[in-house]
Amino acid sequence: MIQIQHTLLSDDIFEEQFICDLCKCKGQCCVEGESGAPLTKEESALIEGILPEIWNDLSQKAQQVISVQGIAYTDYDGELVTSLVDGKECVFTSFDEEGICKCVIDTAYREGRISVPKPVSCHLYPVRLTEYNDFTAVNYHRWSVCRPAVKLGKKEGVPIYRFLREPLIRKFGEEWYEEVCEAARLLKKKE
Numbered sequence: 001m002i003q004i005q006h007t008l009l010s011d012d013i014f015e016e017q018f019i020c021d022l023c024k025c026k027g028q029c030c031v032e033g034e035s036g037a038p039l040t041k042e043e044s045a046l047i048e049g050i051l052p053e054i055w056n057d058l059s060q061k062a063q064q065v066i067s068v069q070g071i072a073y074t075d076y077d078g079e080l081v082t083s084l085v086d087g088k089e090c091v092f093t094s095f096d097e098e099g100i101c102k103c104v105i106d107t108a109y110r111e112g113r114i115s116v117p118k119p120v121s122c123h124l125y126p127v128r129l130t131e132y133n134d135f136t137a138v139n140y141h142r143w144s145v146c147r148p149a150v151k152l153g154k155k156e157g158v159p160i161y162r163f164l165r166e167p168l169i170r171k172f173g174e175e176w177y178e179e180v181c182e183a184a185r186l187l188k189k190k191e
Contacts (some may be wrong), residue, residue: 002187003135004179008171009161012140015185017153018126018160024148027101027124031089032145035075036082038121044072046079047105050114054092057104062091082119092118123167127160159184 002009013109030037039047050070055063067085071091077083093101106118117123126146130137140160153163161168161180168179 002183003177004183005172006134007136007138007176009138009180009183010140013127013160013180014140014162014187016140016150017156017158018146018149018163019151019156019158020146020150020163021148022100023098024152025145026099027093028145029143030093030101030103033101035077035079036072036084036090037119039072039080039082039119041080043119045118046116050105050108050116051113054104054108057094057108058091059085059094061085062093065091117170120167120171123170124164127164127168129171144184 001011002014051066051071058066062085065085069083071081072082085091085093089101090103092104094104094107095101103118103122105114105116106122108114109117121129126141126149128139128141128145130139153160159186165177168180
């Protein structure tokens with residue numbers, strides 16, 4: 001474990017390689033799993049605010065789920081998560097003509113139609129955060145649906161912390177990320 005400011009990062013963040021390969025995995029991380037994507041209360045409120053802007057991008061089933069239970073629910077771990085369609089995909093998913101799952105929030109954000117980015121938990125994946133009283137644990141979540149991403153990451157030699165530069169800065173800030181890069185350089189010297 002490496003401590004950077006108020007966080008503890010698992011060694012995997014520096015040692016493991018990863019680059020999402022949507023053409024191979026088809027975005028299964030938005031479809032498979034035990035519950036929806038973790039949300040903060042702030043993110044939930046922001047998404048509620050932009051819901052009219054993305055409503056027509058949602059599937060009819062997603063619209064029905066949201067109309068009945070809302071955009072989020074509290075899962076068995078007591079965590080606020082995005083609602084699911086048929087107990088599987090996140091309500092904010094859409095599928096392109098090649099069957100690749102995409103996030104309607106992210107699509108609308110990148111098109112400039114909304115100012116709210118996708119939930120930070122989605123942006124950070126395959127990293128998962130666990131909040132404790134004195135620190136935040138930053139861990140790599142291994143999942144079989146991400147095997148193509150691991151393969152591509154190894155081929156390109158891109159460690160997780162570099163692949164996730166943008167979302168890590170979004171969550172923890174530029175200064176924190178600079179410290180992560182410095183820690184990576186020091187770890188490499190030790191090899």
